[in-house]
Amino acid sequence: MKKQTILYSLAAAMVLGLFTMVSAQEIKWFMRWDNARVEAVANPVMEAFTAETGIDVEFENIGSSSDYYTKLTTTIAGGTAPDVFYPATHVAYRLASKGAMLTLNDLIERDGIDLAQYEPAILDLYTIDGNIHCLPIDTAALVVFYNTDMFDAAGLAYPEAGWTWDDFLETAQALTIDENDDGRNDQFGVDNFRNYWPMVVWSNTGQGLFDDIRNPTEFLGDSDDAVASVQFVGDLITKYNVMPTDEDRADISDLFAASKAAMQVVGHWRVPRYMAAEGVNFDLAPLPVGKTGVPVNRADGSCFGISAKSKNPEAAWELVKYLAAPGALGVDILLDRQQMTPVISDFKTDDRFLNPEILPGVNKAAFLAGTESLNSMYDPIHPMYSAFDSLWKQELGQVWNGDATAEEAMVLISTQVADILANIEDYE
Numbered sequence: 001m002k003k004q005t006i007l008y009s010l011a012a013a014m015v016l017g018l019f020t021m022v023s024a025q026e027i028k029w030f031m032r033w034d035n036a037r038v039e040a041v042a043n044p045v046m047e048a049f050t051a052e053t054g055i056d057v058e059f060e061n062i063g064s065s066s067d068y069y070t071k072l073t074t075t076i077a078g079g080t081a082p083d084v085f086y087p088a089t090h091v092a093y094r095l096a097s098k099g100a101m102l103t104l105n106d107l108i109e110r111d112g113i114d115l116a117q118y119e120p121a122i123l124d125l126y127t128i129d130g131n132i133h134c135l136p137i138d139t140a141a142l143v144v145f146y147n148t149d150m151f152d153a154a155g156l157a158y159p160e161a162g163w164t165w166d167d168f169l170e171t172a173q174a175l176t177i178d179e180n181d182d183g184r185n186d187q188f189g190v191d192n193f194r195n196y197w198p199m200v201v202w203s204n205t206g207q208g209l210f211d212d213i214r215n216p217t218e219f220l221g222d223s224d225d226a227v228a229s230v231q232f233v234g235d236l237i238t239k240y241n242v243m244p245t246d247e248d249r250a251d252i253s254d255l256f257a258a259s260k261a262a263m264q265v266v267g268h269w270r271v272p273r274y275m276a277a278e279g280v281n282f283d284l285a286p287l288p289v290g291k292t293g294v295p296v297n298r299a300d301g302s303c304f305g306i307s308a309k310s311k312n313p314e315a316a317w318e319l320v321k322y323l324a325a326p327g328a329l330g331v332d333i334l335l336d337r338q339q340m341t342p343v344i345s346d347f348k349t350d351d352r353f354l355n356p357e358i359l360p361g362v363n364k365a366a367f368l369a370g371t372e373s374l375n376s377m378y379d380p381i382h383p384m385y386s387a388f389d390s391l392w393k394q395e396l397g398q399v400w401n402g403d404a405t406a407e408e409a410m411v412l413i414s415t416q417v418a419d420i421l422a423n424i425e426d427y428e
Contacts, residue, residue: 025312025315026056027055027056027057027083027084027315028057028058028084029057029085030061030068030071030085030086031059031085032065032086033061035063037337037339040337041333041334041337045322045329060082069087072087076100079309081307081310083307083311084305084306084320086303089126089300089376090300092133096126096305097383100308102310102313103133104131104132104135104320113325115132117346118343118344119299119371121371125376134305135320136302136303137330138301138302138334138341139298139300139341140267140300140301140341141268141298141369143267143268143285143286143367143369144168144286145256145264145274146159146264147256147282148281149279151175154174154175154262156174161366165289167288169232171263172240172263173189173242175190175262176188176242184248187262188261189261189263191255191256193264194237197396198379199296200230201226203288203289203290203291203294203295204225204229205290205292206373208380209221213376215380215382216424222410222411226410227406230409230410231407233400234400234402237400238400238401245400245401256274256277257277259277259280267341269340271359284366295370296373297369297370297374298376301343304319326346331344335353338359341353348368382428384420387427388420391413391417392413395410395412395413
């Protein structure tokens with residue numbers, strides 16, 4: 001009898017211990033969303049996820065990307081990284097190359113995740129030597145937003161797929177207005193998109209800025225067509241005056257939302273802002289094509305990954321699937337809130353994305369254009385990108401100000417990039 005009592009006690013203890021272990025599962029989810037997405041997406045996802053799985057989620061959000069990455073880097077170095085985090089493409093690659101992110105291949109295979117649902121060129125950015133380290137949630141695809149009322153007032157036809165950069169310039173000129181002839185534009189043809197100069201280069205050269213996005217050995221951005229592409233962007237500001245200078249902007253952060261620019265080149269993340277902008281009626285056009293005649297777009301975006309040192313990787317994987325796998329509730333909610341361009345094929349054809357009731361008649365398919373030539377704005381995704389990013393912003397700033405030609409700037413960039421590549425191990 002005593003032996004039976006002991007066995008019952010042991011069994012009860014084991015059951016209680018198992019229950020405690022399961023119910024006590026907790027993971028930390030670290031994000032860099034704005035407050036609107038935290039309230040509209042993160043909170044309902046966490047509530048539904050915990051109710052369905054029994055896994056508690058400790059949530060932390062830092063809205064500033066620079067502050068977010070500073071803290072993420074610090075916690076990883078200190079061995080206290082969050083279980084699930086949200087890096088941009090190049091940050092994910094850097095962390096994965098240093099062994100800071102869990103490889104997902106075995107989990108993906110075990111749970112039958114249909115990788116064919118992801119655009120291959122996009123998923124490839126989150127893969128190193130065949131090992132997937134992150135599930136992409138969105139793509140930073142770009143389109144041309146245009147104010148339909150301004151086009152109508154100017155008697156202009158709306159832009160269509162296949163329009164060229166020459167068409168774009170001609171359209172911007174027709175939409176740039178100095179109402180009182182005081183030498184200052186009251187309406188610009190296009191708001192400033194100078195940071196997206198690589199997309200003009202892609203469309204005119206058919207290639208990225210480096211020979212290998214993972215292991216760069218040569219800079220390709222100093223070709224004649226690349227230099228001409230950069231000069232085109234600079235000329236929009238300094239020669240044609242259809243794009244505003246920093247002085248023209250004054251304290252207005254978004255001229256399109258303020259009805260002071262007829263076009264805007266930007267991604268899906270601006271849809272909620274423009275929906276809320278008073279008096280702004282807009283539609284979307286694909287990016288113009290360049291000399292190659294092939295539409296281009298961005299493949300980079302953000303993903304959900306797991307810390308290599310997570311103490312609860314299985315629970316973390318459950319959250320990543322919930323957020324970014326085919327059929328995921330997280331993507332579902334993001335689509336409902338008009339928050340992103342999805343990378344999963346089933347969601348791309350979902351009416352909540354393509355034909356949302358809240359945006360009747362708007363050409364959301366424009367976000368899906370350019371799959372023939374997808375490139376990453378983070379080129380290369382190698383850790384040396386941060387040095388290149390600082391370099392081009394400094395030198396091309398002189399072009400945007402009219403203080404240097406594109407040729408002069410690209411010669412300086414090329415020379416300094418050669419030095420970076422010669423010492424690339426310093427960045428690894």
